[in-house]
Amino acid sequence: MPIKLTKTHSRIAGVIAGTVMLAGMISFGTARTLIKNVVQQCGSEDRIVRSNAELLVALKTAHNNMVLQEPNEKFPARNLVDGNFDTYAYPNYHILDYTVDLVDLYPLDKVTVVWNEFGDQSNYVSKWYLEGCTQAGKWIIIARGGPPRSKVTVVKTKETVSQLRLRAGAERDWIGAYEMKIE
Numbered sequence: 001m002p003i004k005l006t007k008t009h010s011r012i013a014g015v016i017a018g019t020v021m022l023a024g025m026i027s028f029g030t031a032r033t034l035i036k037n038v039v040q041q042c043g044s045e046d047r048i049v050r051s052n053a054e055l056l057v058a059l060k061t062a063h064n065n066m067v068l069q070e071p072n073e074k075f076p077a078r079n080l081v082d083g084n085f086d087t088y089a090y091p092n093y094h095i096l097d098y099t100v101d102l103v104d105l106y107p108l109d110k111v112t113v114v115w116n117e118f119g120d121q122s123n124y125v126s127k128w129y130l131e132g133c134t135q136a137g138k139w140i141i142i143a144r145g146g147p148p149r150s151k152v153t154v155v156k157t158k159e160t161v162s163q164l165r166l167r168a169g170a171e172r173d174w175i176g177a178y179e180m181k182i183e
């Protein structure tokens, strides 16, 4: 009987271990897809082109694309564009993926990503992408990089976009972003 129990237990343990491994593989696969899936359609139809000067008063909204995660009410997506360098968006995960919508199309001058500790500490961001939705309705990569090794990343660009998408990943530790200043 004890032997039988042991066998049953080990079988159950095996099933649990297998399930956990499979879940881990699916989660890892999904994460890789999110990071790699950089070219998609996006909507710029019916959006008018405004001037760069109007960016100051443009309505900017931010959306968390990490649908797998519970919404984090304490550190919501809107913290990315609230104009406050002390508040951050944080998805409770080692990958972040936020879209900022500018409503209309704006010619950009530069985008400043404020990472703070998530940028200058090596256990946090290990790679990142900044993409823009062009007038033709395509996502393009405006900039990308490995570990920022800095609290702030400044991206100079001349692209005209209606949306910006910031993706970043860390090896393991959870990451966030304090601000995306769009000029």
Ligand SMILES: [Ca+2]
Pocket: 079, 080, 081, 082, 083, 084, 085, 086, 087, 088, 089, 178, 179
């Ligand atoms: Ca902020």
